[in-house]
Amino acid sequence: MKAEKHILIVEDEEKLAYVLEDYLHAANFTTHWLADGAKVTDWFNTHPVDLILLDLMLPNVDGLEIAKTIRKTSKVPIIMITARIEEIDRLLGLELGADDYICKPFSPREVVARIKAVLRRTYNEDVDAQTPTTLSAPLLLDGHSFCISANGRQIMLTHVEFQLFQVLYQQPNRIFSRVQLIDKIYQDHRIVSDRTVDSHIKKLRKKLAGLLPEIELIHSVYGAGYRYAPQAKSAETALQDS
Structure with missing residues (x-):
C-alpha cells in the first residue's frame, strides 16, 4: 500500500481551510493547517511534507515571500492559491518555482485533482491508478x-x-x-x-x-x-x- 501523502495547507480563511482538509482527507491525504505566514518556514523546516497548498494573501508574511524562501532549500511542490489575477505570470515564473496555481473562488474537487496531478508529475507516481495523465504518444x-x-x-x-x-x-x-x-x-x-x-x-x-x-x-x-x-x-x- 502506498504511503499517504502529507499536504501542508497555508490558508488564513478558517472555513475554507476546514473544507479543504475534509476533501483531502476523503482523498486519503493527511494534512496540516497553518494560518499565519510567519509560522510557515520554521514549521516546514522541521516537518516533511509532500506538497504545499499556499495562499497568496496571508497575515505577516505573504505567500510570495514564503515560496521564495522555501525554494532556496527545497523543491517540494507548491500550488499557489490567489484571488489576484494580475499575479498569474509571477506565480508561474521560474524565479518563484510555483508548480501550479488556483484562482479563488474554486471547487475543492478541482483542488484535489490538481494536487494529484502535481504529485504525479513530481514523484512519477500514480496517485490514483484510475486517472492516468500521460499521453501514450506525443502530439x-x-x-x-x-x-x-x-x-x-x-x-x-x-x-x-x-x-x-x-x-x-x-x-x-x-x-x-x-x-x-x-x-x-x-x-x-x-x-x-x-x-x-x-x-x-x-x-x-x-x-x-x-x-x-x-x-x-x-x-x-x-x-x-x-x-x-x-x-x-x-x-x-x-x-x-x-
Whole structure:
C-alpha cells in the first residue's frame, strides 16, 4: 500500500481551510493547517511534507515571500492559491518555482485533482491508478496543413483553431486569459469578444475529443482563462462528450 501523502495547507480563511482538509482527507491525504505566514518556514523546516497548498494573501508574511524562501532549500511542490489575477505570470515564473496555481473562488474537487496531478508529475507516481495523465504518444502539429496527429489518428483544424491550440500547447500548464489569447490569435487588433474565444475553444475540444477520446487537453480555469494540461477525463466529462 502506498504511503499517504502529507499536504501542508497555508490558508488564513478558517472555513475554507476546514473544507479543504475534509476533501483531502476523503482523498486519503493527511494534512496540516497553518494560518499565519510567519509560522510557515520554521514549521516546514522541521516537518516533511509532500506538497504545499499556499495562499497568496496571508497575515505577516505573504505567500510570495514564503515560496521564495522555501525554494532556496527545497523543491517540494507548491500550488499557489490567489484571488489576484494580475499575479498569474509571477506565480508561474521560474524565479518563484510555483508548480501550479488556483484562482479563488474554486471547487475543492478541482483542488484535489490538481494536487494529484502535481504529485504525479513530481514523484512519477500514480496517485490514483484510475486517472492516468500521460499521453501514450506525443502530439504532432503541422503548421502548414493545420493538422494535429496522435496515435495514428489525425484531425484538421481551422487556422484560428490551430493558432489557439498552438499557443496553449507551447506553454503547458500556463493559464492564458481570453484577452491574451485574442491578442495572440488576432494580431490585426480587430475587436473580438470573449464569447468568440469560448466558441473556438468549444469547437476545438470537440475535435480533440475525436483524436484522444480519453484525454482532456484544454482546461477551463474559473475566473482566469484556459490552459493546456493532458489529463484523463472524469466520468462526467466523458459522458458529456459521448
